[in-house]
Every structure is written in C-alpha cells, then in structure tokens.
Amino acid sequence: MLAKSLVSLATYLxxxxxxxxxxxxxxxxxxxxxxxxxxxxxxxxKGVDYQPGGSSAYTGDDADGDVLSDANACYxxxxxxxxxxxNIIRTYTVNPDVDHDDCMSILNDAGIYVLLDVNSALDGxxxxxxxxxxxxxxxYLTRVFKVIEAFKGYPNLLGFFSGNEIINxxxxxxxxxxxxxxVQRDMKQYIAAHANxxxxxxxxxxxxxxxxxxSFNYLSCDNDDDSHADFFGLNSYEWCSGSxxxxxxxxxxxxxxxxxxxxxxxxxxxxxxxxxxxFEEISEGIFGGLLNTFSGGLVYExxxxxxEYGLVVISDSNDTLSYKTDYDNFKSELGKVxxxxxxxxxxxxNRSLASCSSSLIxxxxxxxxxxxxxxxxxxxITKLIKNxxxxxxxxAIVNIDAKSSNYTILDSAGDEVDNAIVSFSGxxxxxxxxxxxxxxxxxxxxxxxxxxxTTKAASAANTSTSKGEAGVYNAGQIGPVAGLMALxxxxxx
Ligand SMILES: *[C@@H]1O[C@H](CO)[C@@H](O)[C@H](O)[C@H]1NC(C)=O
Ligand SMILES: *[C@@H]1O[C@H](CO)[C@@H](O)[C@H](O)[C@H]1NC(C)=O
Ligand SMILES: *[C@@H]1O[C@H](CO)[C@@H](O)[C@H](O)[C@H]1NC(C)=O
Ligand SMILES: *[C@@H]1O[C@H](CO)[C@@H](O)[C@H](O)[C@H]1NC(C)=O
Ligand SMILES: *[C@@H]1O[C@H](CO)[C@@H](O)[C@H](O)[C@H]1NC(C)=O
Ligand SMILES: *[C@@H]1O[C@H](CO)[C@@H](O)[C@H](O)[C@H]1NC(C)=O
Ligand SMILES: *[C@@H]1O[C@H](CO)[C@@H](O)[C@H](O)[C@H]1NC(C)=O
Ligand SMILES: *[C@@H]1O[C@H](CO)[C@@H](O)[C@H](O)[C@H]1NC(C)=O
Ligand SMILES: *[C@@H]1O[C@H](CO)[C@@H](O)[C@H](O)[C@H]1NC(C)=O
Numbered sequence: 001m002l003a004k005s006l007v008s009l010a011t012y013l014x015x016x017x018x019x020x021x022x023x024x025x026x027x028x029x030x031x032x033x034x035x036x037x038x039x040x041x042x043x044x045x046k047g048v049d050y051q052p053g054g055s056s057a058y059t060g061d062d063a064d065g066d067v068l069s070d071a072n073a074c075y076x077x078x079x080x081x082x083x084x085x086x087n088i089i090r091t092y093t094v095n096p097d098v099d100h101d102d103c104m105s106i107l108n109d110a111g112i113y114v115l116l117d118v119n120s121a122l123d124g125x126x127x128x129x130x131x132x133x134x135x136x137x138x139x140y141l142t143r144v145f146k147v148i149e150a151f152k153g154y155p156n157l158l159g160f161f162s163g164n165e166i167i168n169x170x171x172x173x174x175x176x177x178x179x180x181x182x183v184q185r186d187m188k189q190y191i192a193a194h195a196n197x198x199x200x201x202x203x204x205x206x207x208x209x210x211x212x213x214x215s216f217n218y219l220s221c222d223n224d225d226d227s228h229a230d231f232f233g234l235n236s237y238e239w240c241s242g243s244x245x246x247x248x249x250x251x252x253x254x255x256x257x258x259x260x261x262x263x264x265x266x267x268x269x270x271x272x273x274x275x276x277x278x279f280e281e282i283s284e285g286i287f288g289g290l291l292n293t294f295s296g297g298l299v300y301e302x303x304x305x306x307x308e309y310g311l312v313v314i315s316d317s318n319d320t321l322s323y324k325t326d327y328d329n330f331k332s333e334l335g336k337v338x339x340x341x342x343x344x345x346x347x348x349x350n351r352s353l354a355s356c357s358s359s360l361i362x363x364x365x366x367x368x369x370x371x372x373x374x375x376x377x378x379x380x381i382t383k384l385i386k387n388x389x390x391x392x393x394x395x396a397i398v399n400i401d402a403k404s405s406n407y408t409i410l411d412s413a414g415d416e417v418d419n420a421i422v423s424f425s426g427x428x429x430x431x432x433x434x435x436x437x438x439x440x441x442x443x444x445x446x447x448x449x450x451x452x453x454t455t456k457a458a459s460a461a462n463t464s465t466s467k468g469e470a471g472v473y474n475a476g477q478i479g480p481v482a483g484l485m486a487l488x489x490x491x492x493x
Contacts, residue, residue, distance in 0.1 A: 019108050019111065019113065019155050019156040020032055020034060020155065021155045021156075021157075021197055021199075022043050022113065022158050022200075023040075023198070024200055024230055024231065024262070024263060025345060025348050025350050026261060026262075026348050026349055026350045026351040027260045027261060027262060027263050027264065027293075027295070027351060028042045028043075028263055028295060028343075028345075028348045029042065029043040029044075029045070029158070029231075029263050029295055030042060030043060030345045030348070031043040032345070033345075039344050039345050039346050040344075040345035041342050041343060041344055041345055042295075042342075042343035042344075042345065042348060043087075043295070044287070044295055044296035044337075044341075045087070045088050045265050045295055045296030045297055045298060046085055046086055046087045046088065046296055046334055046337070047086060047087070047088040047089060047090060047115075047296065047297060047298030047299070048081060048084075048086050048088075048089050048090075048298055048299055048301065048302050048311065049089070049090045049092075049267075049268055049298050049299065049300045049301040049302065050067060050077070050089035050090060050091050050301070050302045050303075051067055051091065051092050051093070051301060051302070051303070052067055052073065052077070052302060052303035052314055053065055053067065053303070053305075054305040054306070055092060055093070055121065056121070058093040058095070058120055058121065058122070059122075060095060060120065060122050060125075062095070062098060063095065063098045064095075065093065065095075066093070066094050066095045066098055066100075067091060067094075067103075068091055068094055068100045068103040068104065068114075069094075069095070069098045069099060069100055069103060070103070071102035071103060071106065072405045072406060072407075073405065073407075074102065074103035074106045074107065074405075075106060075404055075405035075422055076321060076405035076407045076409070076420075077302065078106050078107055078110040078112065078422045079110075079404075079405075079409070079420050079421065079422045080312060080321065080323075080327075080409065081110070081112060081302075082110050082111070082112070082422060082423060083331065084311075084327065084330060084331040084334060085331065085334040085335060085337075086112060086334070087111060087112060087113060088112060088113040088114065088115060088158060088298065089107070089112060089113075089114055089115070089298070089302070090114075090115040090116070090117070090161075090267060090298045091114060091115075091116055091117070092117045092164070093117065093119070093120045093121070094116065094147060094150070094151075096143065096146035096147045096149065096150040096392065096393070097146070097150075097391075097393060098393075099393065099395070100150060100151070100154075100395050101395050101396060101397070101398045102398065102400065104151075104154045104156065104157075104395060104397065105397045105398050105399070105400045106400055106422070107156055108154065108155065108156040108397055109400055109422075109424045110422050110423070110424065112156065113156045113157070113158045114151075114154070114156055114157050114158065115158050115159055115160075115161065115233075115267075115298070116147070116151055116157065116159075116160055116161065117160070117161040117164055117204070118143070118144045118147045118148070118160050118161065118162065118187070119143075119144075119161075119163065119164065120143070124139055124140055124143075125140065125143050126140070126163070126166075127140075127163060127166055127176060127179055127180065127183060129166045129167070129168065129169075129172035129175075129176045130171060130172060130175070130176075131175075132175055132176045132178075132179035133175075133179070133375070136179050136182060136183070136375060136378075137378065137380075137381075138378060138380035138381050138384060141183075141186055141381050141384060142384060142389055144183070144186075144187060144190075145187075145190050145384055145385075145388075145389040145392070146389055146391075146392045147160070148160065148187065148190055148191060148194070148195070148199075149194070149388075149389060149392035149393070149394050150392065150393055150394065150395050151395055152191065152194070152195040152199060152394070152395075153394055153395050153396045153397070154395055154396075154397060155397065157199065158200065159199055159200035159201060159202055159230065159231060160187060160199065160200075160201050160202075161201075161202060161203065161204045161233065161267070162180060162183045162184045162187055162201055162202070162203055162229070163180050163183065163203055163204070164204040164235075164267075165204065165205065165206035165235060166180055167180070167205070167206065167208075167211055167215050168206040168208055168211075169208070170367055173211055173214075173215075173365070173367065173368045173369065174367065174368070174369055175369065176369075177215075177218050177219070177368070177369045177371075178369060178371050178372070178373070178374050178375055179375060180203065180219060181218075181219065181223065181227040181228070181372075181374050182227065182374045182375045182377070184201050184203070184219075184227050184228070184229060185225055185226065185227035185374060185377070186377060186381055186385065187201045188201055188226050188227070189226075189385050190384070190385050193385055193386070193388075194388055200230035200231055201229070201230055202229045202230050202231035202232060202233060202262070203215075203219050203229040203231075203232060203233065204233040204234075204235060204267040204268075205232065205233065205234050205235065205267075206235060207234060207235055207236040207237065207238065210365060211365065211368070212234070212256065213256050213364050214361055214364035214365040214368045215368075216232055216256075216257070216260070216264075217354070217360040217361060217364060218356075218360070218361055218368065218369070219232065220232060220260070220261065220262050220353065220354075221353055221354045221355060221356040221357075221360055222352075222353035222354065222355050222356060223356040223372050223374075224356075225374065227374060228262075228353060229262060230262055230263075231262050231263040231264070231265070232257075232260070232262055232263070232264045232265075233264075233265055233266070233267025233268075233298075234253075234264065234265070234266055234267060235266070235267055235268035235269075235300075236249075236253070236266055236268070236269055237268075237269065237270065237271040237300075238250065238253075238271070239269070239271060239280075239281035239285055240271035240272075240273045240274050241271070241274040241275075241276075241277050241278040241279070241280070242274055242278075243271075243280075243281070244284070245284055245285055245288065245289040248281065248285065250281070250285045250289060250290055251289065253290065253293075253294075254289060254290055254292075254293050254294075257293050257294070258292075258293050259351075260293070260351075261351035261352060261353050261354070262353075263295045264293065264294055264295065265294055265295045265296050265297050265298075266286065266294065266296075266297030266298060267297070267298055268298060268299075268300040268301075269281065269286070269297050269298070269299055269300065270299045270300045270301070270309060272308060272309055275308075275326070276324065276325035276326050276329060277326045277329060277330075278329050278333075279299070279326075279329050279330050279333040280333065282330075282333035282334060282336070282337065283333050283336040283337060287336075287337045287338075287341075299311070299330060304324065310324060310326070311323070311324060311326050311327040311330055312324060312327055318408075319406060319407045319408060320407060320408045320409070320410055321407050321408070321409050321410070322409075322410040322411075322412070322414070323409075323410065323411050323412045324412060325412050327412065328412050356372045357372075358370040358372075400424070404420065404421045404422070407420075
C-alpha cells in the first residue's frame with residue numbers, strides 16, 4: 001500500500017522553498033506536485049502547537065498575545081522548528097486586525113505550514129458550549145470571517161479549526177453539535193465566496209473516549225449542505241513516556257478511525273506525567289502503528305508555560321531561548337521517521353463520506369444530539385457572506401530579507417548554538433494550486449493591510465547581528481547544504 005520512492009534532487013531544486021497549498025483526498029492531506037500533470041504525494045503533519053506566552057496572553061489589544069505578528073520571534077522560532085524537522089504549526093489565537101505578513105512569509109520560506117483556530121477565549125469570540133444559541137450570531141461570525149480574510153491569501157495556511165473541544169461533556173454533546181456544523185457551514189460559504197482556493201475547515205476534538213467516535217460520526221458525515229469537517233484533529237495525551245502501542249490506547253484509536261473518510265491527526269499530543277518526555281509515540285505510534293490511519297500530529301507545545309509542556313524555554317528578559325531535553329528527544333524521534341517515506345497521491349483511495357443519519361449517532365451514544373437540521377443562518381450572517389466583512393485586512397506573502405533574530409539560542413547543555421540562522425533556499429515564491437508560480441509582490445508594492453509591517457522585517461535585518469552569531473542571506477541565494485537538506489526533508493513529508 002505504501003509506495004515508497006526516492007525523489008531526485010532535481011525535483012527539490014525545482015520546487016525548493018515554495019510551499020504549495022495542500023489539498024485533501026479521502027483520509028489524506030495531499031501536497032500537489034508543482035506541475036499539475038505530475039503526481040502529488042501524501043503530506044504527514046510533523047507539527048508543533050505554537051503559542052509562546054500561553055493561552056491567556058491574548059487580550060485583543062493590538063498584537064498582545066498574537067504570536068504571528070512579531071517577525072523577530074518568528075525568525076528565532078522558524079530556525080528552532082526547522083532544526084527539529086517540523087513542517088507545520090498550530091496557532092490558537094490571532095488578532096485579525098494586525099499584520100501577519102512577515103511571520104507567515106518567514107514560515108512559508110522556511111517550509112512550514114500553519115493550522116489556525118478562528119476563535120479566542122474573549123467573550124463572544126467562540127461558541128459557548130453550554131449555551132450555543134446565545135453565542136451563534138453575526139458579531140461572533142464577524143470575527144471568524146475577519147480571520148479568514150486575514151489568512152486566506154497565505155499559501156502555507158493548511159486550514160482553519162472551527163472549534164476546539166466544544167463537545168467535552170454530556171451536556172455539551174446535547175446542544176452544541178448542530179451549532180458546530182452551522183459555524184462550519186458559514187465558514188465554508190464565506191471561503192467559497194471570498195477566497196480563490198478551497199481552504200479546509202475542520203474541528204479539534206477532546207479525547208473523551210465515550211464521545212470520540214460519535215463526535216467524529218456527527219461532524220464528518222455528508223448532510224448535503226457542505227457543513228462537515230474536512231479534517232478531524234484529536235487532542236490526545238494517552239501515550240506517556242514508557243507506554244507502548246498497545247498499552248497507550250493507540251490500538252483502539254487505530255480501529256476507531258480506520259474507516260475515516262477525512263484526514264485524522266493529533267491536534268495535540270505529548271503527555272508529560274513522565275519527564276523528560278521521550279516521545280516514542282512518534283516513531284512507534286503516529287508514524288508506526290497509526291501510519292495507515294493517522295496523518296501525523298502536533299506536539300503540545302512549543303514554549304514552556306506554567307503547565308510545563310514546553311520543548312523550549314524563552315526568556316524575554318535577556319533574549320534567550322533554551323532547548324529542554326524534551327526538544328532533543330522530539331527532534332531525535334522525528335529524525336527516525338523515514339525521510340524516504342513517500343506515498344503517491346495516485347495510490348490514495350478517495351473515500352466517500354457517510355450520509356448523515358440519526359443511526360450513525362444512535363449506534364454510538366444515545367445521549368448525543370441526533371439532529372441534523374442545523375440552526376438556520378441569521379440574515380445578518382447571510383449578508384456578511386454575500387458582501388464580505390468590512391474593515392478586514394487581507395494578508396499576503398512578502399519578500400523577506402532578514403534571516404535571523406537577535407535572540408541567543410542555547411542548547412540543552414547550556415551552550416550557545418552557533419549560526420542559528422533560518423535556512424531559506426531562494427526567493428519566497430508562492431505556488432498556486434494549479435502549479436503556476438505567480439511572483440510575490442515586493443514589500444513596497446504589496447497590496448496588503450494598512451500596517452507598514454513590510455518595512456519592519458527589512459529594518460530588523462541589519463540590527464540582528466548584535467549577538468555575534470547572526471548573519472543575513474539575501475533572497476535569491478541558495479543557503480548552505482544543511483539548509484537545502486532541511487528543505488528536502490520538509491518537501492518530502
Ligand atoms: C472525492 O470524492 C468526492 C465525492 O465522493 C468528490 O467531491 C471529491 O472531489 C473527490 N476528491 C478527489 C480528490 O478526487
Ligand atoms: C488569489 O488571492 C491572492 C490573495 O488574495 C492573490 O494574491 C492572488 O493573486 C489570487 N490569485 C488568483 C489566481 O486570483
Ligand atoms: C439538539 O440541538 C439543538 C440545537 O441546540 C436543540 O435545539 C435540540 O433540542 C437538541 N436535541 C436534543 C435531543 O437534545
Ligand atoms: C469499515 O468499513 C467496512 C466496510 O464498509 C465495514 O465492514 C467495517 O465494519 C468498518 N469498520 C469500522 C471499524 O467501522
Ligand atoms: C491500523 O489500521 C489500519 C487500517 O485498518 C491497518 O492497515 C493497520 O494494520 C493497523 N495497525 C496496526 C498496528 O494494527
Ligand atoms: C536568562 O534569563 C533566564 C530567566 O530569567 C535565566 O534562567 C537564564 O539563565 C538567563 N540566561 C542567560 C544566558 O543569562
Ligand atoms: C527507509 O525507506 C527506504 C526506502 O523504502 C528503505 O530502503 C529503508 O530501509 C528504510 N529505513 C528504515 C530505517 O526504515
Ligand atoms: C531584539 O529585537 C527586539 C524587537 O525587534 C527588541 O525589542 C529588543 O530590544 C532587541 N534586543 C536586543 C538585545 O537587541
Ligand atoms: C542590510 O545590509 C546589506 C549589506 O550591508 C545591505 O545590502 C542592505 O540594503 C541592508 N538592508 C537594510 C534594510 O538596511
């Protein structure tokens with residue numbers, strides 16, 4: 001079933017750094033070939049959940065707690081992520097009114113995709129699981145649509161999460177499911193009307209064993225209204241260091257999702273009851289026993305917060321970032337994933353969605369909501385979809401010149417990491433889904449949002465050598481061999 005093949009160096013050189021929007025076929029994400037006539041390949045998520053500052057840092061004021069708005073931090077973290085072999089991050093909260101062009105462009109150039117939650121913990125900026133009808137309104141959807149506007153132009157955006165763990169108890173399973181599908185319906189209608197590619201919309205589920213299969217059945221079936229989840233993320237902490245495939249519960253997950261007709265992956269994993277974490281679930285579980293069923297996962301989480309799930313410790317007081325042993329172990333486990341693993345798109349079977357019916361639900365859980373008649377769309381929301389949300393800033397990829405930040409990076413032994421420079425292999429190209437490569441707007445002419453952030457990156461460039469290690473590559477130059485190798489790996493998986 002797994003057609004493994006080596007792809008020639010020439011292929012990498014041809015498509016080097018430009019990320020192409022991912023698509024979906026059956027239960028797989030697909031990285032299309034840069035030439036539409038060529039075969040694409042399955043994309044596995046080698047991901048990290050990314051929210052330095054923690055979930056409570058977001059205030060809604062300007063860039064406070066918006067982790068995709070600080071180019072200096074993004075250079076730093078793109079390097080750290082690239083070194084570990086990461087090809088995607090999940091970010092939980094953004095302010096759609098601030099500029100994300102620099103960070104999204106840095107990530108794009110570094111070969112890193114993004115999954116984005118559209119909600120925030122602020123009042124009125126998500127569905128209320130216990131009172132969904134009161135929170136489903138045009139004010140909430142205005143935020144959601146602004147997030148879509150802000151990110152729809154980035155080719156390295158994989159997709160949006162409509163919700164995170166909204167269904168997490170018997171009571172939330174009674175009322176909220178039809179509303180989750182209503183939000184997905186509205187998001188997909190908005191994307192169809194205002195974006196020029198299909199951007200997947202999915203859901204991130206709580207690992208409540210009694211609600212898992214039924215939530216999946218409810219959210220992923222075909223209701224004739226395009227309201228289904230295009231992918232299904234699971235936040236699972238079942239495998240703690242020392243577990244095995246069979247003791248962890250992964251074998252149960254493998255059968256639960258073996259027939260999935262949309263991609264399934266871990267939107268969070270990384271139990272920390274045993275530390276330092278050794279992450280055998282990567283080689284033995286996610287890319288081992290689950291390989292035919294799951295499409296990878298995102299480890300929780302990048303930066304250390306009070307709950308101690310970090311791979312790295314960031315100290316803003318002295319501009320240092322230190323690797324924990326967890327970072328080394330994570331990198332080593334990702335390194336074990338066979339970089340020759342390549343599954344051709346043509347070998348993936350497109351699976352049709354089950355048709356929604358109450359029997360899909362009743363067979364799993366009698367207390368779960370059985371209704372597939374969704375809340376009707378309020379006319380204010382219909383108007384927003386028809387006319388577009390006003391006052392939105394549309395993001396776009398910009399050229400990035402600076403390749404380093406002014407942070408000092410320390411390894412897990414406390415020694416400074418030399419040459420901590422993101423590897424970019426050339427111009428920051430944008431590939432479209434049809435395989436053409438339109439040129440990127442230069443910073444001075446890019447028709448983007450009102451902010452002037454495109455000059456921010458440039459000015460950071462030459463002030464960034466203060467730590468002595470930093471250097472700058474010019475766009476258009478091919479980076480060092482190590483950089484090319486990193487890109488080769490990211491192009492493969
Ligand atoms: C898969 O099948 C569905 C309908 O069964 C269709 O809408 C979709 O376009 C197909 N996808 C691919 C990649 O062939
Ligand atoms: C698609 O949208 C992006 C951003 O909105 C724009 O830069 C690009 O030119 C568009 N492409 C096409 C083919 O319309
Ligand atoms: C299903 O959810 C809808 C919307 O919240 C609610 O009106 C309905 O009462 C729920 N049905 C059951 C059986 O709980
Ligand atoms: C998967 O689908 C097949 C064929 O439809 C069916 O026989 C099997 O029971 C399903 N397995 C699960 C775990 O749902
Ligand atoms: C997981 O399920 C897939 C699909 O049914 C199957 O091919 C694979 O062998 C299973 N993995 C293990 C370790 O049993
Ligand atoms: C930076 O600050 C952190 C926390 O205040 C401290 O633990 C660390 O040792 C400092 N690093 C350096 C290189 O000074
Ligand atoms: C990786 O895949 C290649 C090509 O299929 C194979 O020859 C090699 O043995 C694999 N290595 C490991 C460690 O599985
Ligand atoms: C590093 O850059 C940030 C933002 O660009 C700035 O706030 C900070 O003062 C700089 N630190 C040093 C030591 O240059
Ligand atoms: C940074 O320095 C390089 C080489 O000295 C120069 O070519 C470039 O214009 C400078 N960039 C900025 C933004 O000052």
